[in-house]
Amino acid sequence: MGRDQKTTPSLQHILQQFDQCADLSRRNFPEIRVDIVYFPHLVSSKLLTDEILEPFARPQGDKIEQLLEQSQFVFQADVKKVVVGILGGSVAIFHMDQVYMLDAYGPETRSLVQSETETIITGPHDSFVESASTNLSLIRRRIKSSHLKVIRCSVGEISKTDVYILYIKGIANLEYVEELQKRIQRIEIDAINEGAMLSQFIEDNPNSVFPQFLTTERPDAAESKLEGGKIITIIDNSPTAISAPASFFEFFSSPDDYYQRWALGTALRLLRYSALLITIIFTAMYVSITTYHYEMIPEALLRTLAESRTRVPFPPVYEALLMETMIELLREAGARLPTKIGQTIGIVGGIVIGQAAVQAGLTSNILIIAVASSAIASFVIPSYMMSASIRLVRFGLIILAGIWGNMGLSMGVALLIIHLSSLTSLGSSYLSPVAPMKGTDWKDVFIRAPFALLKTRPSQTRTPNTIRQKMRK
Amino acid sequence: MAEKLTPFHITILVYMTQSGIIIFTLPRQLAEYFGTNGWLFMVPCFVISSLNIYLISLVYHMGKGRSIFLILEQSISKVVLYPLYIGLSSVWLIFGCMIGKKYVLLFQMISFPTTNPMIFKLAIDLLALLLLTKGIYTISKATTVFFWVTIWMYLLLLGFIPNFQWVRLTPFIFKEGHDMVRGGLDIYTAFLGYELSLLYLPYMDHKKKSMRGVYAGNTILSVAYISFAFICFGFFSLGQLKKLLYPLLDLLAFIQLPFVERLENLLYGFFLFLILVTVVMYWWAAAESVQRILPRANISILCSILVGISFVVSYIPTTLDQVNTWIMYLSYAATGIAFGLPLLLVVLLLVQRKRRNSYA
Numbered sequence: 001m002g003r004d005q006k007t008t009p010s011l012q013h014i015l016q017q018f019d020q021c022a023d024l025s026r027r028n029f030p031e032i033r034v035d036i037v038y039f040p041h042l043v044s045s046k047l048l049t050d051e052i053l054e055p056f057a058r059p060q061g062d063k064i065e066q067l068l069e070q071s072q073f074v075f076q077a078d079v080k081k082v083v084v085g086i087l088g089g090s091v092a093i094f095h096m097d098q099v100y101m102l103d104a105y106g107p108e109t110r111s112l113v114q115s116e117t118e119t120i121i122t123g124p125h126d127s128f129v130e131s132a133s134t135n136l137s138l139i140r141r142r143i144k145s146s147h148l149k150v151i152r153c154s155v156g157e158i159s160k161t162d163v164y165i166l167y168i169k170g171i172a173n174l175e176y177v178e179e180l181q182k183r184i185q186r187i188e189i190d191a192i193n194e195g196a197m198l199s200q201f202i203e204d205n206p207n208s209v210f211p212q213f214l215t216t217e218r219p220d221a222a223e224s225k226l227e228g229g230k231i232i233t234i235i236d237n238s239p240t241a242i243s244a245p246a247s248f249f250e251f252f253s254s255p256d257d258y259y260q261r262w263a264l265g266t267a268l269r270l271l272r273y274s275a276l277l278i279t280i281i282f283t284a285m286y287v288s289i290t291t292y293h294y295e296m297i298p299e300a301l302l303r304t305l306a307e308s309r310t311r312v313p314f315p316p317v318y319e320a321l322l323m324e325t326m327i328e329l330l331r332e333a334g335a336r337l338p339t340k341i342g343q344t345i346g347i348v349g350g351i352v353i354g355q356a357a358v359q360a361g362l363t364s365n366i367l368i369i370a371v372a373s374s375a376i377a378s379f380v381i382p383s384y385m386m387s388a389s390i391r392l393v394r395f396g397l398i399i400l401a402g403i404w405g406n407m408g409l410s411m412g413v414a415l416l417i418i419h420l421s422s423l424t425s426l427g428s429s430y431l432s433p434v435a436p437m438k439g440t441d442w443k444d445v446f447i448r449a450p451f452a453l454l455k456t457r458p459s460q461t462r463t464p465n466t467i468r469q470k471m472r473k
Numbered sequence: 474m475a476e477k478l479t480p481f482h483i484t485i486l487v488y489m490t491q492s493g494i495i496i497f498t499l500p501r502q503l504a505e506y507f508g509t510n511g512w513l514f515m516v517p518c519f520v521i522s523s524l525n526i527y528l529i530s531l532v533y534h535m536g537k538g539r540s541i542f543l544i545l546e547q548s549i550s551k552v553v554l555y556p557l558y559i560g561l562s563s564v565w566l567i568f569g570c571m572i573g574k575k576y577v578l579l580f581q582m583i584s585f586p587t588t589n590p591m592i593f594k595l596a597i598d599l600l601a602l603l604l605l606t607k608g609i610y611t612i613s614k615a616t617t618v619f620f621w622v623t624i625w626m627y628l629l630l631l632g633f634i635p636n637f638q639w640v641r642l643t644p645f646i647f648k649e650g651h652d653m654v655r656g657g658l659d660i661y662t663a664f665l666g667y668e669l670s671l672l673y674l675p676y677m678d679h680k681k682k683s684m685r686g687v688y689a690g691n692t693i694l695s696v697a698y699i700s701f702a703f704i705c706f707g708f709f710s711l712g713q714l715k716k717l718l719y720p721l722l723d724l725l726a727f728i729q730l731p732f733v734e735r736l737e738n739l740l741y742g743f744f745l746f747l748i749l750v751t752v753v754m755y756w757w758a759a760a761e762s763v764q765r766i767l768p769r770a771n772i773s774i775l776c777s778i779l780v781g782i783s784f785v786v787s788y789i790p791t792t793l794d795q796v797n798t799w800i801m802y803l804s805y806a807a808t809g810i811a812f813g814l815p816l817l818l819v820v821l822l823l824v825q826r827k828r829r830n831s832y833a
Contacts, residue, residue, distance in 0.1 A: 431617075
C-alpha cells in the first residue's frame with residue numbers, strides 16, 4: 001500500500017498533464033504494482049504485447065525489478081521527458097516511485113507506394129512516406145556506410161516535429177551542415193507540417209518566387225544527392241525530403257536521366273531546357289508580335305494569323321491572359337478533384353478552350369497553340385515547385401510584352417536573370433555552375449555525359465572529396 | 474568564404490563592359506573614316522588597347538593588388554584627390570547614362586516612335602540600379618549569364634558567308650576615307666571598358682593570374698569586332714556601307730527563317746543585355762569613386778542618388794545627334810582616363826618605391 005502511495009503522485013502528475021486526452025490509455029497491473037500509460041495509436045501493438053503485456057501479465061513476484069533492469073526499459077526521473085516520451089510513442093511504466101520508458105513507437109503509416117509528383121519510367125518506384133523512420137530506412141538501406149551521419153533536431157513549439165539532417169562524412173562540406181543545423185534550430189514557430197514548409201523557413205531569400213532548396217519524394221534521388229555531397233533533411237510526417245544546397249539547373253534533372261542511355265538522358269535534358277524557354281517566352285512572344293511587331297511574321301503565315309485574329313475583339317495581351325488564367329484554373333481544378341472527376345474537367349476544359357472560345361471569337365487559334373504548348377512545356381520540368389514558379393513568372397512576361405513588345409520581353413528576361421543571380425542557396429550561388437562558371441560541371445547539367453566522364457562531384461557542394469569515380473573506361 | 478573575381482569572370486566582365494552601343498554604327502564609321510578595308514583599323518586598336526592593359530597590369534603588379542584609391546591616397550592629399558574622384562565619377566556616370574539614352578532613342582526610332590523615350594530610360598535605369606545595388610559579385614554572376622545569352626549571336630555571322638564576296642573588299646587599303654585621326658579616336662572608343670579593370674584590383678583573386686582575364690576579354694572583343702566588321706565589308710559594298718545608318722540592324726534584317734523574319738526586332742532586345750552591363754559597370758565605377766569621398770554612405774542610397782542624377786541629366790540631350798555629341802566628348806574623356814590614370818598610378822608607385830628604398 002505504501003509503495004502505491006509513492007508511485008501515485010508521479011502517475012497523478014502525468015495523468016493531470018494529459019487531462020481530457022480521451023485517447024490516452026492507462027493499464028494497471030495490481031499484482032506487480034505497475035501502471036502503464038501510453039497512446040495506443042502511437043505505439044506498435046506487437047512491441048507492446050511482446051515487451052510489456054505478456055511479461056507483465058504473468059506476475060513473478062519481485063522479479064519485476066529484474067525485468068525493468070533490461071536495457072529496453074530506460075529509467076526516467078524528469079517528468080517533462082516522460083510527457084515528451086509518451087507523446088513520442090513511448091510507454092511510461094510506473095513502478096513503485098520510479099518511472100521507466102519503453103520506446104514502442106510504431107504508428108500505422110501509409111505503405112510504400114509510387115510517388116505521384118515525381119513519376120519516372122525506369123528505376124526504383126518506391127517513394128518517401130509520412131514516417132521519418134521509414135524514410136530513414138529507405139536511405140540507410142541504400143547507403144550502407146557508417147559515414148552516413150544523422151543529426152536529430154526538433155522543430156515546433158507545439159508540434160515538436162522531428163527533423164533529421166543527413167550527410168555523408170568526408171563528402172559533405174561540414175560548413176554547410178553547421179549552417180543548415182543553425183538555421184533549423186533558429187526556427188521559432190508553433191508547428192511545421194511539411195518539408196516544403198520547413199524549406200521556406202531556412203531559405204536564403206524566402207521572398208523569392210523560386211525554390212532555393214530542392215525537394216524530392218524519391219529515395220534514390222535523395223541518395224544520389226547525398227553521394228554528390230549535398231545534405232538531405234527529412235521531416236517527420238512529411239514525404240518530402242529537402243536537398244541543400246541547390247542550384248537552379250538542378251531542378252531540370254530527373255533520376256531517370258541516369259537510368260537511361262546517356263544519349264537519351266542528354267536529349268531529355270536538352271528537351272527540358274527547351275521547355276523552359278517555351279514556357280517562359282512562347283505566349284509572351286505571341287503577344288509581343290501580334291501587338292507591335294507584325295513585320296516579323298513571314299507573308300505566308302501572316303494571312304493565317306490575321307484571319308485567326310479578325311474576330312477577336314481584345315488586344316492580344318488580354319486574350320493571352322484570359323487563356324493562361326483558364327489553363328491555370330483547369331490545372332488547379334484537376335489537381336484538387338478526385339481522379340475520375342478530374343478527367344471530366346480535362347475534357348470539358350479541352351472543349352471550352354479548344355473549340356468554344358475560338359468559335360465565340362474570344363481568342364485566336366494560334367494563341368490556343370501558344371498557350372497549350374507553353375502549358376505542356378511547363379509540365380515537362382520535373383520539379384513541381386520550379387514548374388509552378390516558372391508558370392507564375394510567365395504572367396509577368398506576358399504583361400511586359402503587352403506593354404513594350406520585344407523590349408518588354410527583354411526587360412523581363414533581364415529582370416529574371418538579375419534576380420536569379422542575386423539568389424543563393426545556403427550561401428552558394430544559385431546559378432552554379434554557370435555563374436560562377438565551372439565548365440567541368442556542365443557535362444552533368446546541360447547534358448548527361450557518359451558515366452566515364454562524370455568523375456567529379458558538383459563544385460557547388462564544395463566537397464572535400466571531389467572524385468566520385470576512378471574508372472578509366 | 475569571401476568571394477573573389479576569378480580570371481574567367483574578369484574576362485567576361487571586361488568583354489561585356491567593352492561591347493556596347495557602338496557596334497550598331499561601327500562598320501559605317503570604319504567605312505566613312507578609313508574607306509576601303511577599314512576593318513583593318515581594328516587591328517591597331519586592339520594593339521593599343523592591349524598596351525593600355527599592360528599599363529594597368531603594371532599598376533596591379535607594382536601595387537601588389539592594392540586598390541587604386543589606396544595608392545593615390547598614399548601620395549596625394551585628399552584635397553586634391555576629392556575633385557579628381559568627383560571628375561572620374563562624373564565622367565563615368567554620365568558616359569554610362571548617355572550609352573543607355575542612345576540605346577533607348579534607337580529603340581524608340583525602330584519600334585515606338587510616339588512613346589516618350591524617358592519612360593524606357595526610367596525602366597532601364599531601374600533595372601541597372603537593381604543590379605548595381607547587389608554589388609560586384611552579383612553583377613559578375615549576372616554578366617556571365619548575359620554573356621551566354623548573347624554570345625551565340627556572333628554565330629549568325631556564319632549565315633552571311635554565302636553572300637560574302639571578296640571582290641567587295643577591293644585590293645586597296647584605307648582609300649576613300651577622310652579625317653582619319655578623328656575617326657581613329659572615335660572608333661577607339663569602341664574598345665573602352667577595359668580601363669574599369671583598374672577598379673577590380675582589390676576584388677581579384679591574387680592567387681590566380683587575374684590580369685590575363687583582362688587581356689582575354691579584350692581579345693574576345695577584338696576578334697568579335699574584327700570578324701563582324703570584316704563580314705560587313707564583304708557583305709555590303711563600300712558605298713552602301715557609308716550610307717547605312719545602322720549597318721548591324723540592316724544585317725540582322727537580312728535573316729529570314731520559315732516562321733519568323735525581320736529578326737532585328739527581336740535581336741535588338743538582346744543588345745539590351747550588353748548595354749545594361751556596360752551602363753552598370755560604368756555606374757559601379759562612379760559609385761566606387763564617390764564612396765571614397767563618402768565612405769560611410771549607405772551603398773543602396775548612394776547608388777539611387779547617382780542613378781537619379783544621371784536620369785535627370787539624360788533629359789538634357791533630346792535627339793540622337795545631341796546624344797552622339799555628348800558620347801563623343803565623354804568618350805574622349807574616358808579614353809584620357811584609360812591612359813592617364815594608370816600612367817599616374819605607375820608614376821606614383823615608382824615614387825613610393827623610391828621613397829621606401831631611401832628610408833631603408
